[in-house]
Amino acid sequence: MAAWLDEIKWDDKGLVPVIAQDRVSGRVLMFAFANREAVALTAEHGTAHYYTRSRGRLWHKGEESGHFQRVSEIRLDCDGDVLIYQIDQEGGIACHTGRQSCFFRVLKEGEWQVVDPVLKDPATIYKH
Amino acid sequence: MAAWLDEIKWDDKGLVPVIAQDRVSGRVLMFAFANREAVALTAEHGTAHYYTRSRGRLWHKGEESGHFQRVSEIRLDCDGDVLIYQIDQEGGIACHTGRQSCFFRVLKEGEWQVVDPVLKDPATIYKH
Numbered sequence: 001m002a003a004w005l006d007e008i009k010w011d012d013k014g015l016v017p018v019i020a021q022d023r024v025s026g027r028v029l030m031f032a033f034a035n036r037e038a039v040a041l042t043a044e045h046g047t048a049h050y051y052t053r054s055r056g057r058l059w060h061k062g063e064e065s066g067h068f069q070r071v072s073e074i075r076l077d078c079d080g081d082v083l084i085y086q087i088d089q090e091g092g093i094a095c096h097t098g099r100q101s102c103f104f105r106v107l108k109e110g111e112w113q114v115v116d117p118v119l120k121d122p123a124t125i126y127k128h
Numbered sequence: 129m130a131a132w133l134d135e136i137k138w139d140d141k142g143l144v145p146v147i148a149q150d151r152v153s154g155r156v157l158m159f160a161f162a163n164r165e166a167v168a169l170t171a172e173h174g175t176a177h178y179y180t181r182s183r184g185r186l187w188h189k190g191e192e193s194g195h196f197q198r199v200s201e202i203r204l205d206c207d208g209d210v211l212i213y214q215i216d217q218e219g220g221i222a223c224h225t226g227r228q229s230c231f232f233r234v235l236k237e238g239e240w241q242v243v244d245p246v247l248k249d250p251a252t253i254y255k256h
Contacts, residue, residue, distance in 0.1 A: 004239050019147055019156055026154025028147055031210040043235060076240050077230040078223050082159040084231050095206050102205040103212050107171060111132050112204050 005036055009081040015051055016083055020094065023072050023086045029094035030102045032059075034083065039074075046071050048085050065125045067091040091120075098122045133164055137209040143179055144211055148222065151200050151214045157222035158230045160187075162211065167202075174199055176213050193253045195219045219248075226250045 008016055015033040022029055034042070038049035038058055048069035052059040062068030073086035095102040097118060104116035136144055143161040150157055162170070166177035166186055176197035180187040190196030201214035223230040225246060232244035 004235060007240060017145060017159065019159065021156060028149060028156065028212055031145065031147065031205060074235040075231040076233040077159060078225050084156055097206050103203040105204040107132060107202040112135060
C-alpha cells in the first residue's frame with residue numbers, strides 16, 4: 001500500500017531531509033526533516049508535515065503560526081534520500097524569524113549579510 | 129580571517145548540507161554535503177566543492193565529468209546549518225544519471241514516476 005514510502009532511504013534516525021520550495025517563484029523557503037508519518041500525512045492531506053528534531057515530534061507546519069504549506073508536488077532524488085516539497089506558503093512567511101525564506105543571509109565580502117526583510121514580527125506570529 | 133566559516137553550524141561529522149540551485153531557473157539540481165575545506169574552496173574559487181561521504185574525501189564537482197558548477201552566491205539559513213549554492217551548471221547536467229537535476233522522480237498515483245529525460249549516457253560522462 002505504501003511501497004513508495006519504502007523506496008525512500010530513511011537515515012539511521014528514520015528521517016529524510018526535505019527542501020521546501022515555492023511552487024511559483026522557485027525560491028527555496030526552508031529545509032527540515034521528515035519521518036515516515038510526516039511524509040505519509042503530507043501526501044494524504046496535501047499540507048507539509050515534518051519532524052522537528054529539537055522537539056522530538058511530528059510537526060504540522062503552520063500549526064502554531066497558521067502559516068500552512070500547501071504541497072502540490074513531492075519529488076525524490078536519484079539516491080532516494082532527499083525530498084522536495086513544492087509548496088504554496090500561506091501568509092508568505094516560511095521562516096520563524098518572520099521572513100519569506102529561511103535563507104536570508106548571503107556571503108558578501110567575507111561576511112553573512114542579511115538581505116531579506118522581516119515581514120511580520122515573530123512575537124505576533126507565535127502565541128507562545 | 130574566516131569568521132564566516134565559524135558561523136556555520138557544522139554537524140557532528142563536521143559537515144553542512146548544501147542545496148545546489150540553478151541561478152536562472154531556480155530549479156534545485158542536487159543536494160550534497162560540504163566540510164569546512166569544501167566551503168572555503170567554493171568561496172575562494174567560485175566553483176562548487178563538496179565532501180563525498182561515500183568516498184570520504186573532498187569533491188570538486190565536475191572533476192571527473194567536466195560538469196563544474198560556477199557559484200554566484202552562497203546563502204545560509206536562519207539556523208546557520210544549511211547552505212544554498214546558486215550555480216550555473218556546466219553542460220546542463222548535475223546528476224550522475226545524466227539528467228539535469230537529481231530530483232527527477234515525482235510522486236504520482238502512489239508511485240515515484242520518472243519525469244525528466246537522460247540528457248547524456250553516464251557511461252560517456254564518466255571515464256571510470
